[in-house]
Amino acid sequence: MLTKKYLDDLTYEIIGSAIEVHKVLGRGLLESVYHRCLIEELLYRKINFLTEMKVPIVYRSKVLDIDLRCDLFVEQCVVVELKSVNEMTKVFDAQLLTYMKLLRCPKGILINFNSSNIFKEGQKTFVNEYFSTLPDN
Template structure:
């Protein structure tokens, strides 16, 4: 059973992986480079994930093909979106929240590598109604 404690620990572990990647590469590279390095770092840390997961769309009882892909879907409960942008825009947050809802994931994490200090300014956690309904422990 997934708990808030489990998810908070998972976010901590994924943030650690992101910090490690940023420590080695710094800002200024393409998002695809950070993505490849995150795949490697998550694997080294034994964290299960799916990369470039196609997100299904259900419309009026039908499942439709889509071109929506989440960067990383971690442990089947955390959506990780990676950016290498000057600023995370509201549209980026809306996309993350939509992916969380479509994948029925209670928590999401936005990592922007184009910052000097990733811990203070490059990561933000988002939750939805599914998270609010989870048990604490």
């Protein structure tokens, strides 16, 4: 059963995985490099995920064939979007929130590997209306 505590614990593990990758590689590499290394770290920690998962787009009750993909869909309950940019913009927030809505996912994490400290400035965690309906424990 999905709970807020489970999601919080999983979020801790995901961010910890990103911190480990960042500690080993540092900043300044392409997003694809961090993506591949984060995959390896999640595998090492035995965390289930899908990568480059196609996000279904349903419009007027019709599933459209659109190639929209999220970076990682962890344990089928957390969307993770990766960036390696100088400046985070609101469009990245909007992108993640939209993925969360389309996937009916209660939590999302935006990670920017081009930061000096992942925990303090390189990640943002989002919840939505699906999160608020979950039990605490």
